[in-house]
Amino acid sequence: xxxxxxxxxxILLALVSAGFTIHGIKTIxxxxxxxxxxxxxxxxxxxxxxxxxxxxxxxTIFKARKVLSTIHLxxxxxxxxxxxxxxxxxxxxxxxxxxxxxxxxNFAFTFLPAGIINAFNLIADLMSGALLFSIAVMMMRRFVxxxxxxxxRENVLLNPKVKAGAHQKDSATVGLFVVMHVAARLxxxxxxxxxxxxxxxxxxxxxxSIFGASQTGLHIAWWVSIAWxxxxxxxxxxxxxxxxxxxPVNLGLAKQNPHGQLDPAVxxxxxxxxxxxxxxxxxxxxxxxxxxxxxxxxxxNRCQDVCPANFYxxxxxxxxxxxxxxxxxxxxxxGSHPDRLxxxxxxxVISPEAIWSCTTCYACVxxxxxxxxxxxxxxxxxxxxxxxxxxxxxxxxxxxxSLATNGNWMSKGKRLRGRWAKEMEFPVKNxxxxxxxxxxxxxxxxxxxxxxxxxxxxxxxxxxxxxxxFGIMYQNESNAGNDVRxxxxxxxxxxxxxxxxxxxxxxxxxxxxxxxxHSFNTLKNEYPQFGGKFEVKHYTVTLLKLFEEGKLTVKxxxxxxxxxxxxxxxxGRYNGGFTAPRxxxxxxxxxxxxxxxxxxxxxxxxxxxxQIWMGKVAPGERPAENRIREALTTFxxxxxxxxxxxIVTCPKDMVMYSDAVKTTGNEGKIEVRDIIQLVAxxxxxxxxxxxxxxxxxx
Amino acid sequence: MxxxxxxxxxxxxxxxxPVKGNNVDxxxxxxxLNEFDEQSIEQAVLVKEAVGGTVTVVGVDLIGELDNVLHLxxxxxxxxxxxxxxxxxxxxxxxxxxxLAEAIKGMSPDIVFAGVQASNDLDGQIGPMxxxxxxxxxxxxxxxxxxxxxxxxVTKEFAGGNAGKYSVSLPIVVGVQAAxxxxxxxxxxxxxxxxxxxxxxxxxxxxxxAGAGLSMxxxxxxxxxxxxxxxxxxxxEVAAKIVELLKSKxxx
Ligand code: SF4
Ligand code: SF4
Numbered sequence: 001x002x003x004x005x006x007x008x009x010x011i012l013l014a015l016v017s018a019g020f021t022i023h024g025i026k027t028i029x030x031x032x033x034x035x036x037x038x039x040x041x042x043x044x045x046x047x048x049x050x051x052x053x054x055x056x057x058x059x060t061i062f063k064a065r066k067v068l069s070t071i072h073l074x075x076x077x078x079x080x081x082x083x084x085x086x087x088x089x090x091x092x093x094x095x096x097x098x099x100x101x102x103x104x105x106n107f108a109f110t111f112l113p114a115g116i117i118n119a120f121n122l123i124a125d126l127m128s129g130a131l132l133f134s135i136a137v138m139m140m141r142r143f144v145x146x147x148x149x150x151x152x153r154e155n156v157l158l159n160p161k162v163k164a165g166a167h168q169k170d171s172a173t174v175g176l177f178v179v180m181h182v183a184a185r186l187x188x189x190x191x192x193x194x195x196x197x198x199x200x201x202x203x204x205x206x207x208x209s210i211f212g213a214s215q216t217g218l219h220i221a222w223w224v225s226i227a228w229x230x231x232x233x234x235x236x237x238x239x240x241x242x243x244x245x246x247x248p249v250n251l252g253l254a255k256q257n258p259h260g261q262l263d264p265a266v267x268x269x270x271x272x273x274x275x276x277x278x279x280x281x282x283x284x285x286x287x288x289x290x291x292x293x294x295x296x297x298x299x300x301n302r303c304q305d306v307c308p309a310n311f312y313x314x315x316x317x318x319x320x321x322x323x324x325x326x327x328x329x330x331x332x333x334x335g336s337h338p339d340r341l342x343x344x345x346x347x348x349v350i351s352p353e354a355i356w357s358c359t360t361c362y363a364c365v366x367x368x369x370x371x372x373x374x375x376x377x378x379x380x381x382x383x384x385x386x387x388x389x390x391x392x393x394x395x396x397x398x399x400x401x402s403l404a405t406n407g408n409w410m411s412k413g414k415r416l417r418g419r420w421a422k423e424m425e426f427p428v429k430n431x432x433x434x435x436x437x438x439x440x441x442x443x444x445x446x447x448x449x450x451x452x453x454x455x456x457x458x459x460x461x462x463x464x465x466x467x468x469x470f471g472i473m474y475q476n477e478s479n480a481g482n483d484v485r486x487x488x489x490x491x492x493x494x495x496x497x498x499x500x501x502x503x504x505x506x507x508x509x510x511x512x513x514x515x516x517x518h519s520f521n522t523l524k525n526e527y528p529q530f531g532g533k534f535e536v537k538h539y540t541v542t543l544l545k546l547f548e549e550g551k552l553t554v555k556x557x558x559x560x561x562x563x564x565x566x567x568x569x570x571x572g573r574y575n576g577g578f579t580a581p582r583x584x585x586x587x588x589x590x591x592x593x594x595x596x597x598x599x600x601x602x603x604x605x606x607x608x609x610x611q612i613w614m615g616k617v618a619p620g621e622r623p624a625e626n627r628i629r630e631a632l633t634t635f636x637x638x639x640x641x642x643x644x645x646x647i648v649t650c651p652k653d654m655v656m657y658s659d660a661v662k663t664t665g666n667e668g669k670i671e672v673r674d675i676i677q678l679v680a681x682x683x684x685x686x687x688x689x690x691x692x693x694x695x696x697x698x
Numbered sequence: 699m700x701x702x703x704x705x706x707x708x709x710x711x712x713x714x715x716p717v718k719g720n721n722v723d724x725x726x727x728x729x730x731l732n733e734f735d736e737q738s739i740e741q742a743v744l745v746k747e748a749v750g751g752t753v754t755v756v757g758v759d760l761i762g763e764l765d766n767v768l769h770l771x772x773x774x775x776x777x778x779x780x781x782x783x784x785x786x787x788x789x790x791x792x793x794x795x796x797x798l799a800e801a802i803k804g805m806s807p808d809i810v811f812a813g814v815q816a817s818n819d820l821d822g823q824i825g826p827m828x829x830x831x832x833x834x835x836x837x838x839x840x841x842x843x844x845x846x847x848x849x850x851x852v853t854k855e856f857a858g859g860n861a862g863k864y865s866v867s868l869p870i871v872v873g874v875q876a877a878x879x880x881x882x883x884x885x886x887x888x889x890x891x892x893x894x895x896x897x898x899x900x901x902x903x904x905x906x907x908a909g910a911g912l913s914m915x916x917x918x919x920x921x922x923x924x925x926x927x928x929x930x931x932x933x934x935e936v937a938a939k940i941v942e943l944l945k946s947k948x949x950x
Contacts, residue, residue, distance in 0.1 A: 113853070278887070384887050386883070387885050387887070387888070389882055389883070389885075391879075391882075392883060394880050397880070397883045400883060401883070403713075404886055405712075405728075405730060406712055411712055412712055412713075413710065413712035413713025413714070413728065414713070414715050414728070415714075416712075416713060489885060489886065489889065491885050491886030491887030491888070491890060492885070492886040494886075494887075495886050495890075564751075677731075
């Protein structure tokens with residue numbers, strides 16, 4: 001079809017385009033390689049393959065925004081089809097007699113049956129329509145409806161280019177490309193149809209009925225369509241649309257260690273004898289995987305949607321973090337600002353205030369369709385800030401200081417840890433002195449907080465009544481260090497692990513039971529790296545087992561309670577502990593209603609990652625308050641005059657949500673209870689005769 | 699500038715205070731750094747950061763565990779650590795001031811910082827007595843120090859939120875109420891690193907007793923005598939209960 005001159009021009013342009021594209025790819029590879037080593041990835045080909053399959057079925061994007069995700073299907077399959085279509089277009093241009101219209105009527109090569117050619121034509125034709133439709137919806141959403149979710153909060157640190165709308169322009173360019181390219185290609189096909197409609201090309205045939213057939217038209221359309229491709233390929237390597245290719249790769253290279261295990265502050269593997277300071281100050285202090293994250297980022301803001309800190313009006317947006325990283329690199333590699341890479345990340349990609357707002361709830365990581373881990377960057381930056389002596393919140397500092405001296409964050413003496421147990425009506429074994437089957441790791445809040453201690457005692461009573469052989473470590477227990485590590489105090493975390501490992505060494509036990517999901521997470525997922533090889537269970541699992549073994553039986557069904565359940569981040573999203581609490585509630589016979597955000601999608605209470613230690617409280621609706629409202633709305637949809645309960649399985653939740661009920665003025669409407677209180681009521685726990693002893697003066 | 703910080707290790711009150719005989723049971727209590735000394739270390743390091751010099755931290759090792767505290771001070775920016783190895787957990791502030799003064803004497807300091815008081819003796823004697831032993835002036839209740847060559851501007855707190863600015867000539871002993879900034883946090887990894895590399899100078903205490911001459915007659919936890927009764931109900935009901943109570947006590 002093409003003339004010789006046209007062919008020469010095409011080849012020259014293709015070479016230029018390929019040159020820029022290769023340069024773009026090389027730049028990406030180089031900057032990713034400058035990152036630090038990540039923990040070793042095993043079986044990379046098979047995880048890449050798995051990621052490929054996940055992407056092919058677009059599984060990861062459907063974790064949120066179902067409608068838009070469906071529209072994305074059109075873009076995705078449309079563009080994949082177009083990779084083949086473009087190949088055919090080039091062949092049609094270069095090889096005389098290579099033309100697929102009318103089932104290949106003019107096709108000079110006999111090896112392809114007409115059926116296949118027709119199928120190809122039909123798919124290409126329909127996919128063109130799907131692409132045009134999808135891109136129109138996406139562009140409407142971004143530029144006409146202006147979906148708020150694509151914006152960032154005023155107080156979020158943004159790269160100046162992003163602030164000026166560079167990412168919008170980027171979307172416009174690619175949107176325009178898709179429209180022009182597909183429209184031109186469709187029109188080209190329409191111009192080819194010189195003997196009327198082809199039933200396997202409905203859209204092109206329709207256009208043909210308007211514009212007719214034309215050789216000149218065909219040439220122009222072909223050039224418009226293909227020139228765009230030659231332009232867009234190198235462009236993509238310099239834009240957010242690297243996610244087309246980097247996204248799936250990134251997903252395939254995603255973290256293989258348990259969700260609840262942070263990467264070490266200093267890489268375990270040293271490359272070229274490099275010296276590494278803990279954590280990250282500059283971009284290339286981050287691991288190469290974190291750099292790749294920024295190329296994979298779609299800038300879809302799904303992570304921002306689910307971020308409790310962002311909800312709370314804090315200046316934190318996990319997606320802004322990725323976008324800023326991306327533009328920082330872009331300015332350094334394609335722009336004229338390599339010097340900006342020498343600025344601290346806290347000036348270029350995320351503000352210190354944002355850094356300290358993260359609750360480490362993992363929601364951003366879970367929802368990201370391309371396997372990014374914005375939270376990991378945040379923790380690495382915290383780690384270095386602490387080492388560098390940055391000023392930290394006074395509440396956090398007090399907590400850390402107390403943890404270093406007392407082993408708990410509440411400034412209580414070590415010996416007070418087991419005081420509640422000494423007040424029990426039966427002896428609670430000391431697991432460091434006599435063997436027990438279950439070592440109960442109680443945790444700070446449950447051991448010291450007067451508001452939570454009644455529940456702690458209730459757990460002990462139920463365990464005792466069920467004949468469970470258990471003990472605690474009294475003053476030998478230290479804070480497990482989950483949140484210490486997530487605040488970035490790696491050294492203190494290690495110290496706490498050492499103290500606990502010493503205590504475990506003195507004890508004889510079969511397994512560990514925890515009441516605190518945070519302790520549960522680090523004991524289960526991080527202590528193994530420090531030699532802690534033990535089985536760890538959350539008390540909901542232990543309780544369920546006691547019921548299943550008949551050691552506990554429900555005497556009074558609790559159908560008079562209308563109940564909803566909050567999945568704690570560190571039990572649910574991190575460790576998949578969704579079923580035990582729900583099965584327990586079912587056994588107890590309560591009237592159970594699920595909140596819209598449940599299980600994987602549970603909304604953080606706002607306490608994790610050291611937030612509960614913060615001295616300053618920011619204004620605005622707090623995540624916990626929002627959650628209480630969510631529970632009440634859920635109850636309203638199922639109205640009855642039953643008593644309404646908000647059930648928790650985490651001592652921190654008890655504190656956070658009891659508070660939120662008060663601050664939202666909902667006392668009397670909803671009550672926060674630990675699941676153990678329901679269990680106690682249902683099994684009829686034997687209470688001690690005398691009243692609780694009054695707290696003695698401190 | 700030659701800056702010295704005199705510190706005090708005291709029984710922790712995070713636990714219930716154990717009593718043995720007529721004193722604290724020193725064997726079963728944890729010792730911590732006096733919290734005003736945390737402030738004074740911060741103040742010392744701030745002065746050093748502003749005008750240069752060295753910070754030497756000196757303390758009396760009462761129970762053989764002072765190293766932890768000294769390591770922490772070094773991690774926060776002190777340059778040298780010295781301990782008087784006394785091994786006398788009950789040594790009072792007068793005795794400690796004497797030992798500290800003897801240790802500081804040879805250091806020819808420009809400024810000596812001391813916490814304005816400590817929660818065990820609560821007598822605020824360490825600073826003034828060091829000043830007396832070293833024949834240096836003393837200013838206490840200080841919340842900020844800006845030092846220069848041979849002089850310093852010192853802010854001293856008074857009751858009712860008032861503060862006075864003094865220009866003082868060096869050398870001087872300063873009793874620190876609070877540093878202008880909250881004491882910095884020393885990451886544990888840094889403290890551990892210091893602990894492995896630092897050398898702590900040891901000084902033996904002189905034998906002559908310089909205690910206050912007071913002896914403890916009895917020490918006991920306060921006796922709980924009844925609890926507060928909380929009135930509940932509407933404001934009217936509560937008011938009625940209060941009136942009734944006042945009447946029953948013959949007050950209304
Ligand atoms: S971990 Fe949670 S709080 Fe932190 S950035 Fe992600 S979504 Fe936000
Ligand atoms: S990090 Fe993931 S979820 Fe967030 S904007 Fe980028 S691609 Fe979307």
